[in-house]
Amino acid sequence: MMSCVNAEKYYRLQDIISESFSLLSGSGIDNPRLEAELIISYYTKLNRLQMLLDGAHKISESKREDIIGSVRRRCNREPIQYLLGEVWFYGFQFKVKKGVFIPRPESEFLVEEGIKFASGSEGHKREGLNIVDLCTGSGAVGITLAKEILYSRIYATDISPLSIEQTSWNARHLGVSDRIDLFIGDLFEPLKNRLPAGSVNLIVSNPPYIATSDINSLPPEVRDHEPRAALDGGRDGLDLIRRIIEGSAEFLIDNGCLLLEVGQGQAGMIKDYIGKNPVFKSLEFRYDYAGIERIAILHG
Protein backbone atom coordinates (compact mmCIF):
# COMPACT_ATOMS: atom_id res chain seq x y z
CA MET A 1 0.00 0.00 0.00
CA MET A 2 1.30 3.45 -0.89
CA SER A 3 1.66 5.90 1.91
CA CYS A 4 0.92 9.53 1.30
CA VAL A 5 4.06 11.53 2.05
CA ASN A 6 2.44 14.95 1.98
CA ALA A 7 -0.56 14.19 4.14
CA GLU A 8 -1.14 17.24 6.26
CA LYS A 9 -1.58 16.74 9.95
CA TYR A 10 -4.80 18.07 11.44
CA TYR A 11 -5.81 19.04 14.95
CA ARG A 12 -9.26 19.26 16.46
CA LEU A 13 -10.51 22.74 17.22
CA GLN A 14 -11.54 21.79 20.75
CA ASP A 15 -8.02 20.58 21.50
CA ILE A 16 -6.54 23.84 20.27
CA ILE A 17 -9.02 25.74 22.44
CA SER A 18 -7.97 23.69 25.50
CA GLU A 19 -4.28 24.10 24.74
CA SER A 20 -4.64 27.88 24.29
CA PHE A 21 -6.79 28.15 27.39
CA SER A 22 -4.27 26.37 29.59
CA LEU A 23 -1.33 28.40 28.25
CA LEU A 24 -3.21 31.67 28.85
CA SER A 25 -4.59 30.78 32.27
CA GLY A 26 -1.20 29.39 33.30
CA SER A 27 0.28 32.81 32.54
CA GLY A 28 -2.32 34.59 34.62
CA ILE A 29 -4.25 36.21 31.77
CA ASP A 30 -7.58 37.46 33.14
CA ASN A 31 -10.09 36.06 30.63
CA PRO A 32 -8.27 33.04 29.19
CA ARG A 33 -11.30 31.46 27.53
CA LEU A 34 -12.42 34.67 25.85
CA GLU A 35 -8.92 35.57 24.69
CA ALA A 36 -8.29 32.04 23.39
CA GLU A 37 -11.50 32.27 21.38
CA LEU A 38 -10.67 35.73 20.04
CA ILE A 39 -7.24 34.59 18.84
CA ILE A 40 -8.58 31.37 17.31
CA SER A 41 -11.44 33.23 15.68
CA TYR A 42 -8.93 35.62 14.11
CA TYR A 43 -7.07 32.76 12.41
CA THR A 44 -9.98 30.44 11.59
CA LYS A 45 -12.61 33.10 10.78
CA LEU A 46 -15.07 31.00 12.81
CA ASN A 47 -17.26 32.95 15.16
CA ARG A 48 -17.52 31.99 18.82
CA LEU A 49 -20.83 30.15 18.39
CA GLN A 50 -19.45 28.09 15.50
CA MET A 51 -16.47 27.22 17.67
CA LEU A 52 -18.74 26.02 20.42
CA LEU A 53 -20.84 23.88 18.08
CA ASP A 54 -18.08 22.38 15.98
CA GLY A 55 -15.36 21.24 18.34
CA ALA A 56 -14.28 18.58 15.85
CA HIS A 57 -13.51 21.20 13.18
CA LYS A 58 -10.11 20.42 11.63
CA ILE A 59 -7.24 22.84 12.04
CA SER A 60 -4.12 22.41 9.92
CA GLU A 61 -0.72 22.17 11.51
CA SER A 62 0.43 25.51 10.10
CA LYS A 63 -2.69 27.26 11.40
CA ARG A 64 -2.17 25.68 14.79
CA GLU A 65 1.36 27.10 14.81
CA ASP A 66 0.02 30.59 14.03
CA ILE A 67 -2.58 30.30 16.79
CA ILE A 68 -0.21 28.99 19.44
CA GLY A 69 2.41 31.56 18.38
CA SER A 70 -0.11 34.33 19.04
CA VAL A 71 -1.22 32.76 22.30
CA ARG A 72 2.42 32.70 23.47
CA ARG A 73 2.81 36.37 22.58
CA ARG A 74 -0.31 37.09 24.65
CA CYS A 75 1.20 35.06 27.52
CA ASN A 76 4.14 37.45 27.22
CA ARG A 77 1.59 40.25 27.85
CA GLU A 78 1.45 41.62 24.35
CA PRO A 79 -1.91 43.44 24.19
CA ILE A 80 -4.65 41.46 22.46
CA GLN A 81 -5.37 44.52 20.29
CA TYR A 82 -1.91 44.24 18.69
CA LEU A 83 -2.34 40.52 18.11
CA LEU A 84 -5.70 41.01 16.43
CA GLY A 85 -4.58 44.25 14.82
CA GLU A 86 -7.80 46.06 15.65
CA VAL A 87 -9.78 47.82 18.32
CA TRP A 88 -13.34 49.14 18.55
CA PHE A 89 -13.74 52.77 19.48
CA TYR A 90 -17.05 54.64 19.60
CA GLY A 91 -18.61 51.91 17.44
CA PHE A 92 -15.94 52.10 14.73
CA GLN A 93 -13.23 49.58 14.02
CA PHE A 94 -9.69 50.95 13.99
CA LYS A 95 -6.54 49.17 12.91
CA VAL A 96 -3.77 49.39 15.43
CA LYS A 97 -0.31 47.90 15.22
CA LYS A 98 2.65 47.70 17.55
CA GLY A 99 4.29 51.09 17.86
CA VAL A 100 0.93 52.91 17.91
CA PHE A 101 -0.98 53.76 21.10
CA ILE A 102 -4.13 51.66 21.59
CA PRO A 103 -7.23 53.87 21.95
CA ARG A 104 -8.97 53.51 25.33
CA PRO A 105 -12.68 53.77 26.14
CA GLU A 106 -12.02 56.87 28.34
CA SER A 107 -11.15 58.81 25.20
CA GLU A 108 -14.72 58.31 23.96
CA PHE A 109 -15.60 61.08 26.44
CA LEU A 110 -13.38 63.43 24.42
CA VAL A 111 -15.48 62.59 21.38
CA GLU A 112 -18.74 63.07 23.28
CA GLU A 113 -17.67 66.46 24.58
CA GLY A 114 -16.51 67.44 21.08
CA ILE A 115 -19.90 66.54 19.64
CA LYS A 116 -21.62 68.48 22.42
CA PHE A 117 -19.50 71.53 21.64
CA ALA A 118 -20.24 71.23 17.90
CA SER A 119 -23.99 70.94 18.38
CA GLY A 120 -24.04 73.99 20.62
CA SER A 121 -21.90 75.96 18.24
CA GLU A 122 -23.97 78.52 16.32
CA GLY A 123 -23.65 78.40 12.59
CA HIS A 124 -21.28 75.43 12.40
CA LYS A 125 -23.40 73.87 9.67
CA ARG A 126 -23.08 77.04 7.64
CA GLU A 127 -19.40 77.69 8.08
CA GLY A 128 -18.07 74.30 9.17
CA LEU A 129 -15.85 73.61 12.14
CA ASN A 130 -12.07 73.47 12.12
CA ILE A 131 -10.93 70.86 14.60
CA VAL A 132 -7.35 70.09 15.63
CA ASP A 133 -6.48 66.69 17.13
CA LEU A 134 -3.02 66.65 18.74
CA CYS A 135 -1.19 63.37 19.52
CA THR A 136 -3.70 61.60 17.31
CA GLY A 137 -2.13 58.10 17.69
CA SER A 138 -4.26 55.73 15.60
CA GLY A 139 -6.52 58.67 14.73
CA ALA A 140 -9.38 57.33 16.86
CA VAL A 141 -10.52 60.68 18.31
CA GLY A 142 -10.04 62.85 15.22
CA ILE A 143 -11.50 60.33 12.79
CA THR A 144 -14.53 59.67 15.03
CA LEU A 145 -15.16 63.42 15.24
CA ALA A 146 -14.99 63.57 11.44
CA LYS A 147 -17.54 60.73 11.25
CA GLU A 148 -19.88 62.31 13.79
CA ILE A 149 -19.57 66.00 12.86
CA LEU A 150 -20.18 66.12 9.15
CA TYR A 151 -19.50 69.82 8.78
CA SER A 152 -15.96 69.58 10.03
CA ARG A 153 -12.40 69.63 8.80
CA ILE A 154 -9.85 67.87 11.01
CA TYR A 155 -6.15 68.68 11.31
CA ALA A 156 -4.40 65.85 13.14
CA THR A 157 -0.78 65.81 14.23
CA ASP A 158 1.51 63.28 15.87
CA ILE A 159 5.25 63.21 16.37
CA SER A 160 5.35 59.54 15.35
CA PRO A 161 5.42 58.82 11.59
CA LEU A 162 4.03 55.34 12.32
CA SER A 163 0.99 56.90 14.00
CA ILE A 164 0.33 59.17 11.07
CA GLU A 165 0.62 56.23 8.70
CA GLN A 166 -1.89 54.31 10.83
CA THR A 167 -4.24 57.31 11.04
CA SER A 168 -4.08 57.71 7.29
CA TRP A 169 -5.06 54.05 6.81
CA ASN A 170 -7.90 54.33 9.33
CA ALA A 171 -9.20 57.57 7.81
CA ARG A 172 -9.31 55.95 4.37
CA HIS A 173 -10.91 52.78 5.68
CA LEU A 174 -13.58 54.75 7.55
CA GLY A 175 -14.23 57.01 4.58
CA VAL A 176 -13.20 60.41 5.94
CA SER A 177 -9.79 61.01 4.36
CA ASP A 178 -11.20 63.91 2.30
CA ARG A 179 -11.90 65.85 5.53
CA ILE A 180 -8.79 65.08 7.53
CA ASP A 181 -5.30 66.52 7.03
CA LEU A 182 -2.44 64.68 8.70
CA PHE A 183 0.90 66.07 9.81
CA ILE A 184 3.97 64.53 11.38
CA GLY A 185 5.37 66.86 14.01
CA ASP A 186 5.44 68.12 17.57
CA LEU A 187 2.00 69.34 18.74
CA PHE A 188 1.12 72.60 16.89
CA GLU A 189 4.49 72.85 15.09
CA PRO A 190 3.32 71.52 11.70
CA LEU A 191 0.22 73.76 11.80
CA LYS A 192 2.12 77.01 12.33
CA ASN A 193 2.37 78.07 8.69
CA ARG A 194 -0.78 76.32 7.65
CA LEU A 195 -3.55 77.57 9.93
CA PRO A 196 -4.01 81.28 10.55
CA ALA A 197 -4.26 82.53 14.14
CA GLY A 198 -7.80 82.37 15.51
CA SER A 199 -9.06 79.91 12.90
CA VAL A 200 -9.71 76.81 14.99
CA ASN A 201 -13.04 76.13 16.74
CA LEU A 202 -12.07 73.09 18.72
CA ILE A 203 -8.81 71.48 19.85
CA VAL A 204 -8.85 67.96 21.26
CA SER A 205 -6.03 65.85 22.61
CA ASN A 206 -5.24 62.73 24.55
CA PRO A 207 -1.58 63.56 25.13
CA PRO A 208 0.94 61.45 27.04
CA TYR A 209 0.17 62.26 30.68
CA ILE A 210 1.72 59.56 32.86
CA ALA A 211 4.38 60.86 35.26
CA THR A 212 7.75 59.34 34.29
CA SER A 213 8.17 57.73 37.70
CA ASP A 214 4.76 55.99 37.39
CA ILE A 215 5.56 54.28 34.10
CA ASN A 216 7.20 51.29 35.79
CA SER A 217 4.08 50.52 37.77
CA LEU A 218 1.80 50.35 34.71
CA PRO A 219 0.44 46.94 33.66
CA PRO A 220 3.03 45.02 31.60
CA GLU A 221 0.81 45.24 28.51
CA VAL A 222 1.18 49.02 28.59
CA ARG A 223 4.67 49.36 30.10
CA ASP A 224 6.43 46.79 27.94
CA HIS A 225 4.51 46.93 24.68
CA GLU A 226 2.98 50.34 24.02
CA PRO A 227 5.09 53.25 22.77
CA ARG A 228 6.60 55.07 25.73
CA ALA A 229 6.44 58.38 23.88
CA ALA A 230 2.64 58.08 23.89
CA LEU A 231 2.56 57.67 27.68
CA ASP A 232 5.37 59.65 29.28
CA GLY A 233 4.23 63.14 30.26
CA GLY A 234 7.41 64.11 32.12
CA ARG A 235 8.10 64.63 35.82
CA ASP A 236 4.51 65.33 36.93
CA GLY A 237 2.85 64.06 33.73
CA LEU A 238 1.77 67.56 32.70
CA ASP A 239 4.61 68.60 30.34
CA LEU A 240 2.56 68.25 27.17
CA ILE A 241 -0.69 69.35 28.78
CA ARG A 242 0.91 72.69 29.76
CA ARG A 243 2.39 73.15 26.29
CA ILE A 244 -0.97 72.40 24.66
CA ILE A 245 -2.78 74.88 26.93
CA GLU A 246 -0.22 77.58 26.08
CA GLY A 247 -0.17 76.81 22.35
CA SER A 248 -3.95 76.66 21.98
CA ALA A 249 -4.58 80.34 22.65
CA GLU A 250 -3.05 81.43 19.34
CA PHE A 251 -5.10 79.03 17.21
CA LEU A 252 -8.54 79.13 18.85
CA ILE A 253 -11.27 81.52 17.79
CA ASP A 254 -13.18 83.50 20.44
CA ASN A 255 -15.51 81.08 22.21
CA GLY A 256 -13.41 78.17 20.96
CA CYS A 257 -12.86 75.13 23.13
CA LEU A 258 -9.95 72.95 24.20
CA LEU A 259 -10.69 69.40 25.38
CA LEU A 260 -7.91 67.48 27.08
CA GLU A 261 -7.85 63.97 28.44
CA VAL A 262 -5.94 64.00 31.73
CA GLY A 263 -4.73 61.47 34.29
CA GLN A 264 -6.08 60.55 37.70
CA GLY A 265 -5.25 63.22 40.27
CA GLN A 266 -4.16 65.86 37.73
CA ALA A 267 -7.31 68.03 37.84
CA GLY A 268 -6.09 70.00 40.87
CA MET A 269 -2.71 70.75 39.25
CA ILE A 270 -4.44 71.88 36.07
CA LYS A 271 -6.76 74.18 38.03
CA ASP A 272 -3.71 75.73 39.74
CA TYR A 273 -1.95 76.14 36.43
CA ILE A 274 -4.94 77.84 34.79
CA GLY A 275 -5.33 80.02 37.91
CA LYS A 276 -1.79 81.31 37.43
CA ASN A 277 -1.93 81.46 33.62
CA PRO A 278 -5.43 82.62 32.75
CA VAL A 279 -5.32 81.67 29.07
CA PHE A 280 -8.91 80.41 29.23
CA LYS A 281 -12.11 81.92 30.63
CA SER A 282 -13.43 78.72 32.14
CA LEU A 283 -12.30 75.26 33.16
CA GLU A 284 -14.48 72.32 34.12
CA PHE A 285 -14.01 68.56 34.23
CA ARG A 286 -16.02 65.65 32.94
CA TYR A 287 -15.82 62.56 35.12
CA ASP A 288 -15.31 59.09 33.67
CA TYR A 289 -17.23 56.00 34.88
CA ALA A 290 -14.57 55.36 37.52
CA GLY A 291 -15.34 58.77 39.05
CA ILE A 292 -12.06 60.30 37.85
CA GLU A 293 -11.93 63.87 36.52
CA ARG A 294 -10.94 62.70 33.05
CA ILE A 295 -11.65 65.44 30.52
CA ALA A 296 -10.60 69.05 31.05
CA ILE A 297 -13.01 71.36 29.21
CA LEU A 298 -11.50 74.79 28.63
CA HIS A 299 -13.44 77.61 27.02
CA GLY A 300 -11.64 80.53 25.39
Ligand code: GLN
Ligand atom coordinates in the same frame (compact mmCIF):
# COMPACT_ATOMS: atom_id res chain seq x y z
N1 GLN B 1 -4.95 56.17 29.83
C1 GLN B 1 -3.71 55.62 29.41
C2 GLN B 1 -3.28 54.49 30.32
O1 GLN B 1 -3.88 54.24 31.29
C3 GLN B 1 -2.63 56.66 29.33
C4 GLN B 1 -2.96 57.56 28.23
C5 GLN B 1 -2.06 58.70 28.05
O2 GLN B 1 -0.96 58.85 28.62
N2 GLN B 1 -2.53 59.53 27.25
O3 GLN B 1 -2.35 53.80 30.05
